[in-house]
Amino acid sequence: MDDEYDEYNRTGLAKDGYPITYIWDIKDLQNPKQTGYYKSKHYGIDHNQYVVDGYTYQSNYGTGFHVLDVSSIPADPTGKGVEEVGFFDVYPEDDNEPNGGTIDFEGTWSSYAMFKSGFIFVNTIERGGFVVKVQDNVLRAR
Numbered sequence: 001m002d003d004e005y006d007e008y009n010r011t012g013l014a015k016d017g018y019p020i021t022y023i024w025d026i027k028d029l030q031n032p033k034q035t036g037y038y039k040s041k042h043y044g045i046d047h048n049q050y051v052v053d054g055y056t057y058q059s060n061y062g063t064g065f066h067v068l069d070v071s072s073i074p075a076d077p078t079g080k081g082v083e084e085v086g087f088f089d090v091y092p093e094d095d096n097e098p099n100g101g102t103i104d105f106e107g108t109w110s111s112y113a114m115f116k117s118g119f120i121f122v123n124t125i126e127r128g129g130f131v132v133k134v135q136d137n138v139l140r141a142r
Contacts, residue, residue: 023036040066057111
């Protein structure tokens with residue numbers, strides 16, 4: 001899970017502006033436990049994410065669309081094995097800002113990664129949608 005306001009409000013693990021993905025064990029719904037987290041190397045605000053077949057697909061506003069391999073979590077729920085395997089910059093206007101981005105609500109806010117074809121639809125605030133696909137471990141626009 002993520003919290004778009006922890007970066008915006010500069011609180012907790014995200015007070016430095018680098019998005020946090022929180023990892024939870026929800027086997028017991030009466031007693032969920034946070035087991036770890038993943039800290040992004042991209043400065044900005046995290047937002048909607050969806051987990052499909054060992055990957056999480058994140059629309060992180062101005063910092064862009066990210067694909068993380070989360071398949072290590074069942075064996076290591078701390079998040080230390082989580083790895084970014086794809087990235088698509090939908091808002092390059094903020095790339096030259098300090099830290100390489102801004103803490104603002106711009107860029108991508110959602111995606112859909114469940115097409116059987118492997119294509120991913122990335123929706124943006126300013127530019128409409130993009131269709132991308134991971135090929136040879138590279139995220140490419142189509």
